[in-house]
Amino acid sequence: MPRLVMKFGGTSVANVERIRNVALHVKREVDAGFEVAVVVSAMSGKTNELVGWCKEAAPLHDQREYDAVVASGEQVTTGLLAIALQAIGIPARSWQGWQVPIETDDAHGSARIARVGGEAIIEGFKARREVAVVAGFQGIHPGSGRLTTLGRGGSDTSAVALAAGLNADRCDIYTDVDGVYTTDPRIVPKAKRLDRVAFEEMLEMASMGAKVLQVRSVELAMVHNVRTFVRSSFDDPANPKPGTLICGEEEIVETEVVTGIAYSKDEAQITLRNVPDKPGVAAAVFSPLADANISVDMIVQNISPDGKSTDITFTVPSADYARAMDVLAKEKTTIGYPAIEGATDIAKISAIGVGMRSHAGVAAKAFRALADRGINIRAITTSEIKFSVLIDQAYTELAVRTLHSLYGLDAA
Amino acid sequence: MPRLVMKFGGTSVANVERIRNVALHVKREVDAGFEVAVVVSAMSGKTNELVGWCKEAAPLHDQREYDAVVASGEQVTTGLLAIALQAIGIPARSWQGWQVPIETDDAHGSARIARVGGEAIIEGFKARREVAVVAGFQGIHPGSGRLTTLGRGGSDTSAVALAAGLNADRCDIYTDVDGVYTTDPRIVPKAKRLDRVAFEEMLEMASMGAKVLQVRSVELAMVHNVRTFVRSSFDDPANPKPGTLICGEEEIVETEVVTGIAYSKDEAQITLRNVPDKPGVAAAVFSPLADANISVDMIVQNISPDGKSTDITFTVPSADYARAMDVLAKEKTTIGYPAIEGATDIAKISAIGVGMRSHAGVAAKAFRALADRGINIRAITTSEIKFSVLIDQAYTELAVRTLHSLYGLDAA
Numbered sequence: 001m002p003r004l005v006m007k008f009g010g011t012s013v014a015n016v017e018r019i020r021n022v023a024l025h026v027k028r029e030v031d032a033g034f035e036v037a038v039v040v041s042a043m044s045g046k047t048n049e050l051v052g053w054c055k056e057a058a059p060l061h062d063q064r065e066y067d068a069v070v071a072s073g074e075q076v077t078t079g080l081l082a083i084a085l086q087a088i089g090i091p092a093r094s095w096q097g098w099q100v101p102i103e104t105d106d107a108h109g110s111a112r113i114a115r116v117g118g119e120a121i122i123e124g125f126k127a128r129r130e131v132a133v134v135a136g137f138q139g140i141h142p143g144s145g146r147l148t149t150l151g152r153g154g155s156d157t158s159a160v161a162l163a164a165g166l167n168a169d170r171c172d173i174y175t176d177v178d179g180v181y182t183t184d185p186r187i188v189p190k191a192k193r194l195d196r197v198a199f200e201e202m203l204e205m206a207s208m209g210a211k212v213l214q215v216r217s218v219e220l221a222m223v224h225n226v227r228t229f230v231r232s233s234f235d236d237p238a239n240p241k242p243g244t245l246i247c248g249e250e251e252i253v254e255t256e257v258v259t260g261i262a263y264s265k266d267e268a269q270i271t272l273r274n275v276p277d278k279p280g281v282a283a284a285v286f287s288p289l290a291d292a293n294i295s296v297d298m299i300v301q302n303i304s305p306d307g308k309s310t311d312i313t314f315t316v317p318s319a320d321y322a323r324a325m326d327v328l329a330k331e332k333t334t335i336g337y338p339a340i341e342g343a344t345d346i347a348k349i350s351a352i353g354v355g356m357r358s359h360a361g362v363a364a365k366a367f368r369a370l371a372d373r374g375i376n377i378r379a380i381t382t383s384e385i386k387f388s389v390l391i392d393q394a395y396t397e398l399a400v401r402t403l404h405s406l407y408g409l410d411a412a
Numbered sequence: 413m414p415r416l417v418m419k420f421g422g423t424s425v426a427n428v429e430r431i432r433n434v435a436l437h438v439k440r441e442v443d444a445g446f447e448v449a450v451v452v453s454a455m456s457g458k459t460n461e462l463v464g465w466c467k468e469a470a471p472l473h474d475q476r477e478y479d480a481v482v483a484s485g486e487q488v489t490t491g492l493l494a495i496a497l498q499a500i501g502i503p504a505r506s507w508q509g510w511q512v513p514i515e516t517d518d519a520h521g522s523a524r525i526a527r528v529g530g531e532a533i534i535e536g537f538k539a540r541r542e543v544a545v546v547a548g549f550q551g552i553h554p555g556s557g558r559l560t561t562l563g564r565g566g567s568d569t570s571a572v573a574l575a576a577g578l579n580a581d582r583c584d585i586y587t588d589v590d591g592v593y594t595t596d597p598r599i600v601p602k603a604k605r606l607d608r609v610a611f612e613e614m615l616e617m618a619s620m621g622a623k624v625l626q627v628r629s630v631e632l633a634m635v636h637n638v639r640t641f642v643r644s645s646f647d648d649p650a651n652p653k654p655g656t657l658i659c660g661e662e663e664i665v666e667t668e669v670v671t672g673i674a675y676s677k678d679e680a681q682i683t684l685r686n687v688p689d690k691p692g693v694a695a696a697v698f699s700p701l702a703d704a705n706i707s708v709d710m711i712v713q714n715i716s717p718d719g720k721s722t723d724i725t726f727t728v729p730s731a732d733y734a735r736a737m738d739v740l741a742k743e744k745t746t747i748g749y750p751a752i753e754g755a756t757d758i759a760k761i762s763a764i765g766v767g768m769r770s771h772a773g774v775a776a777k778a779f780r781a782l783a784d785r786g787i788n789i790r791a792i793t794t795s796e797i798k799f800s801v802l803i804d805q806a807y808t809e810l811a812v813r814t815l816h817s818l819y820g821l822d823a824a
Contacts, residue, residue: 082477
């Protein structure tokens with residue numbers, strides 16, 4: 001019998017009425033002959049309420065207790081959905097993370113899944129044709145027996161891990177959008193829904209700010225080759241749209257050169273001027289930032305004309321900008337830079353596509369098109385399937401639209 | 413080291429500020445040298461919210477799923493209190509029912525505790541001087557591994573069972589009143605707080621409508637001889653009042669004849685007139701009621717003057733009155749009664765005291781005093797340590813005040 005994992009996020013289970021609607025989506029798949037496990041998030045708003053209480057109890061709180069508090073949100077949804085399924089004649093039972101068990105490490109608050117023991121759930125499929133309603137976002141650390149949570153957005157990861165653990169044929173992630181688009185439709189109304197996206201492309205899109213799927217869930221789907229659909233829970237349960245399939249490259253027959261355009265406004269740029277161009281200088285700059293747990297993204301270092309000094313430009317999350325400037329100020333004499341510059345009003349625009357591998361000059365085309373629109377490029381980085389440019393934030397929308405048209409992504 | 417179980421109900425943990433106040437109560441006992449386990453309820457209002465969602469999802473819902481949903485309320489409080497304790501320097505961790513474990517039978521929604529495994533909690537006391545914050549009201553059925561709940565008010569029972577399981581020296585139940593009173597102070601302003609009440613007396617008071625402690629928790633305290641204090645969580649944590657000790661009779665040195673006056677307005681009276689006075693008639697009346705799960709309280713059967721027929725009077729909970737009348741209507745020919753009468757505007761007044769055992773004429777005194785006030789007695793039942801009279805509901809307050817004065821319970 002084919003096996004399916006379905007995942008519904010907070011807005012899809014925001015109240016009992018919507019939970020009943022989710023039950024109809026599940027019924028459709030059960031009627032179609034699938035063995036179904038459903039992963040659910042907390043009702044929307046609940047997690048924020050619980051997190052708020054933890055902060056109110058103590059700003060610096062024990063992450064283990066935070067996990068115990070916050071994991072309760074998903075628990076509620078599992079029971080309610082099981083009740084709603086039973087009410088329409090579908091055998092169902094709730095499974096908390098510790099009951100499955102979904103075993104994690106002990107990094108409370110952002111634990112990583114180590115093992116999914118799906119035997120009891122499969123026994124329920126076989127013996128009772130029972131839908132398993134599984135709490136997303138949570139697990140148990142087997143050593144301590146304590147509840148863990150996977151961090152924000154972790155329910156996507158729960159779903160993909162469960163799909164891998166249950167050896168499911170498919171994992172459907174239901175969200176409030178009906179798939180993955182070539183870019184943000186709020187910026188480009190002509191953005192198209194993609195039928196298929198390669199895991200690698202989706203990874204770049206997820207980490208670039210296309211917030212449809214959590215990055216770790218895509219990584220996990222890629223590693224375990226879980227065919228994952230992104231689709232809408234607001235579709236008519238009787239007649240839903242297929243959504244976008246995230247899958248291996250080999251499943252994508254006609255490859256576009258560029259699949260999508262992503263952007264991020266959450267980064268800040270830092271430039272160190274005239275840094276002595278000698279061995280060890282990069283380490284002197286980036287080690288203190290790493291020690292302060294600040295992740296650095298784009299790094300550009302120019303060869304100096306005189307061979308004596310160089311400019312180093314890089315980006316950090318805007319939230320860490322002030323802290324990064326502090327760290328670097330303390331290291332000023334060690335690094336030996338005479339001047340530092342920073343900017344937060346910047347944006348990163350990225351073009352992504354596995355087809356870039358076999359096409360030359362893809363990025364060069366973009367640089368010219370942006371120049372033609374008078375958009376100044378502050379920095380460039382490239383990878384096998386992606387290139388990114390750093391520009392002034394005011395030009396974000398113009399740049400996204402320009403590249404979207406340039407690579408033929410506009411809908412007819 | 414002395415060991416203490418403290419229990420705080422929903423109003424005592426209604427918000428984070430009150431939870432912080434609870435932490436101060438706990439700190440006081442830790443500072444005094446106690447090993448402490450704290451049992452907490454859900455934040456007040458939360459359980460009702462969760463129950464409401466279950467009913468909305470399906471009026472007739474799977475009690476196992478109801479338990480999964482509702483048990484989440486206590487989980488939240490345990491984590492928040494552990495955080496609040498740590499914030500004031502007290503090592504603490506949360507324990508869900510399944511982690512302790514508090515093992516129950518599988519009567520989901522109203523499970524009974526079968527075993528409390530407190531070894532890990534005691535290990536925490538010894539190794540880390542760690543306060544255990546335990547979720548009340550919930551447990552686990554070891555056979556199925558599923559969450560169970562004990563039914564409304566079950567947190568009192570959790571606390572007493574944990575005190576027994578941990579072999580604690582004392583169990584303090586914190587409520588919104590500062591102890592057990594000789595009667596309802598809203599009716600008799602001169603009601604006195606009792607220093608000590610015997611288990612048996614408290615059982616009668618609890619089941620009679622003095623809603624301070626859940627009946628099952630008192631039974632459990634009596635069986636395991638757990639010295640239990642009822643005290644107020646709204647006292648100054650630095651200087652609390654002692655409350656009322658519920659304990660074995662042998663600890664009560666000066667026994668009053670009557671310890672307290674209880675009343676209940678939640679009963680209805682049914683009288684069957686001229687029932688044939690022959691063997692088996694009582695069974696014919698009460699078996700169908702038992703089959704319908706209606707609990708019958710006071711039963712009075714008079715010997716008939718002619719030896720041929722008799723009147724049977726009894727009470728049922730008012731909520732079951734209509735159903736009881738239906739059941740009896742169906743059995744009319746089988747029982748063979750010509751007339752049935754019912755009344756819901758009645759009240760039951762009870763006087764309770766272990767001292768009654770050694771004093772004669774205690775009840776007779778009351779009958780006279782009530783008659784002097786013009787209060788008609790509809791029925792009487794007596795036991796070793798209690799007598800109850802059924803009267804018109806309009807006279808409830810007058811009757812309570814009359815008996816309270818009669819037995820010398822009024823405060824000076």
